[in-house]
Amino acid sequence: MKTKLKSYLLSIIVWLTAYPALAQxxxxxxVDKYPDVAWIKGKPLTKFDKDKIYLIEVWSxxxxxCIEEVPKLNxxxxxxxxxxxxxxxxxxxxxxxxxRYFKDDGTVNPYHQRFPIAYDVNGDFRRNWSKKFGYQxxxxxxxxxxxxxxxxHLTEEKLQGVIxxxxx
Numbered sequence: 001m002k003t004k005l006k007s008y009l010l011s012i013i014v015w016l017t018a019y020p021a022l023a024q025x026x027x028x029x030x031v032d033k034y035p036d037v038a039w040i041k042g043k044p045l046t047k048f049d050k051d052k053i054y055l056i057e058v059w060s061x062x063x064x065x066c067i068e069e070v071p072k073l074n075x076x077x078x079x080x081x082x083x084x085x086x087x088x089x090x091x092x093x094x095x096x097x098x099x100r101y102f103k104d105d106g107t108v109n110p111y112h113q114r115f116p117i118a119y120d121v122n123g124d125f126r127r128n129w130s131k132k133f134g135y136q137x138x139x140x141x142x143x144x145x146x147x148x149x150x151x152x153h154l155t156e157e158k159l160q161g162v163i164x165x166x167x168x
Contacts, residue, residue, distance in 0.1 A: 025129060027168075029145045035124040037089065040098055042116025045087065053084045053162055054140040057113070057151070058125075060092045061101045063135050069151035071110045076159060078114075083163050086115035091130050093119055141165075 034045045048054065057073055059066035077086045090098055098119055102112055120126055130136075137154060139147040139162055147154075147168050161167025 025145070027145055027148055030143055031140060031145060032143055035120070035128050036122060037118040037125055038095065038121040040095065040102070040117045040119060041113075042087075044118075045085070045116070048140060048143050050143050054087065054138070055084050055159075056087045056089055056138040056140070058089050058091055058130050058135050058137070060090055060135065061097050062092070065150075066135050067111050070113055072151060074110065074114050076154075076156065079156060080159055080163070081115070084159065086113075088113040088115060088117040089125060089130075090117065090119040091126055091135070095119060095121070 031048055033047055055076070057066075057069075059070075061067075073086070073088075076084075080086075093101075098117065102117075118125075129138075136148055137151050138145055141162060146162070158167045
């Protein structure tokens with residue numbers, strides 16, 4: 001029994017050592033620098049400002065659930081854009097795929113994000129942020145990850161709570 005337990009614990013230690021970002025990136029994780037990504041729309045972000053709140057949507061043009069959440073996210077953006085910095089971070093798309101997705105046909109597409117959009121040009125975002133969580137949303141306040149989850153679990157009331165320091 002002790003040998004099995006030791007073996008199990010050793011495998012966990014090896015796994016966590018091999019993937020340090022997985023061991024660290026969770027609620028409570030301190031962030032100061034945004035990963036090295038390319039920006040398609042909006043002003044590039046390289047460092048987090050301690051006095052700002054950030055909502056980072058991690059998505060892909062091939063993720064049906066991600067695309068379905070965009071209208072809700074755009075509503076959040078319209079309501080909270082003066083209090084929260086919104087970022088749309090694509091993780092598995094090439095620049096051409098994103099540009100094709102956002103091709104301007106002269107109409108307002110409710111499934112197009114209305115805020116800064118970045119893509120993971122060199123894998124830095126995936127290596128350091130989304131390896132464990134995949135397509136999710138991150139809330140950051142005071143340079144600390146305060147919430148990680150799916151858009152369907154976030155409401156206007158919860159975002160107001162983040163601003164008022166009542167959530168989470």
